Amino acid sequence: MPQIKQVVIPLDGSAEAEITLPYGLALAQHFQAALELVSVDESGGADTTNLFRSYHQHLDERLKSKYPGAPAWQTYLRSGKAPDEINKFIAEKNADLVILSAHGSSGRGAVLLGKTAAKILSGIIKPAILVQTPPPEGSPLFSKILVPLDGSGIGQAALDLVAELAPAFGAEVVLIQVVEPVRYMPSVDGLGAYTLPIDDAEIEKEASIFLARRAEVLQQKGIKVSTVVKTGSAADLILKYASENKVDLIAMSTHGLSGITRWVFGSVTEKIMQYGTLPVLVVHPPGG
Numbered sequence: 001m002p003q004i005k006q007v008v009i010p011l012d013g014s015a016e017a018e019i020t021l022p023y024g025l026a027l028a029q030h031f032q033a034a035l036e037l038v039s040v041d042e043s044g045g046a047d048t049t050n051l052f053r054s055y056h057q058h059l060d061e062r063l064k065s066k067y068p069g070a071p072a073w074q075t076y077l078r079s080g081k082a083p084d085e086i087n088k089f090i091a092e093k094n095a096d097l098v099i100l101s102a103h104g105s106s107g108r109g110a111v112l113l114g115k116t117a118a119k120i121l122s123g124i125i126k127p128a129i130l131v132q133t134p135p136p137e138g139s140p141l142f143s144k145i146l147v148p149l150d151g152s153g154i155g156q157a158a159l160d161l162v163a164e165l166a167p168a169f170g171a172e173v174v175l176i177q178v179v180e181p182v183r184y185m186p187s188v189d190g191l192g193a194y195t196l197p198i199d200d201a202e203i204e205k206e207a208s209i210f211l212a213r214r215a216e217v218l219q220q221k222g223i224k225v226s227t228v229v230k231t232g233s234a235a236d237l238i239l240k241y242a243s244e245n246k247v248d249l250i251a252m253s254t255h256g257l258s259g260i261t262r263w264v265f266g267s268v269t270e271k272i273m274q275y276g277t278l279p280v281l282v283v284h285p286p287g288g
Contacts, residue, residue, distance in 0.1 A: 008099070009037050009100075020099040020101050022141065036074055039078070099128070099131065127284070143169070145249045146241065147251045159214060163218055167223060174227070211228075228241060242278055253284075253285055
């Protein structure tokens with residue numbers, strides 16, 4: 001069972017990067033976790049080093065003023081290439097969760113996902129929350145968490161972490177499975193295609209049974225859970241449901257063996273990153 005004891009947030013001195021801070025402070029408070037804020041001076045010059053130190057000093061003052069009574073945090077300054085140093089820092093601190101700003105990726109395409117954020121995501125296997133936009137003022141950070149599942153055991157990694165997040169924030173969990181049945185099979189000679197006899201009702205029934213079993217585990221922990229089955233394009237329907245049902249966080253498990261690269265830039269999540277505005281929690285399964 002995962003436990004959140006160390007939270008790391010990379011900051012580059014920009015307002016865009018700081019949209020992660022409300023999430024980090026809230027998580028640190030709920031879980032009594034250590035909050036580590038790290039910046040990297042890529043130039044290594046005395047002037048930029050002093051600028052970063054000044055930034056950290058003013059950041060401390062602003063946070064203490066805006067969040068009185070918030071849990072303590074620590075700021076760190078490293079020198080070198082930002083993605084490399086941040087990934088080293090995450091490993092050294094044995095972080096349980098990393099919170100990253102997408103730097104302008106909200107709804108405008110994954111090409112705008114910050115280069116540093118993308119490299120960090122591709123180099124770690126730790127759970128990460130990618131934040132697209134500032135959280136709404138005066139509202140709970142997480143009141144409804146959407147967890148897309150594909151019918152395999154991969155999604156369990158995200159569910160384990162969601163099982164910790166949901167009670168801490170009093171959030172409802174929605175398990176969703178979007179089935180995309182293959183309608184056609186190419187012929188052997190490649191000159192045509194066979195129509196497959198697929199029963200949508202049977203597929204949806206199997207998905208409902210699968211989700212109900214996963215929901216039962218969460219319900220036994222006192223978590224409010226509902227399930228949804230859709231048929232069609234997974235990314236489009238996940239985003240549509242999230243938009244229409246006041247979802248605050250989408251939690252997804254990773255695929256592949258090379259960090260979270262294949263999942264973050266996989267077809268479904270790529271579209272969610274491109275066109276969504278919600279925070280996305282990405283979790284790598286043990287040994288996956």
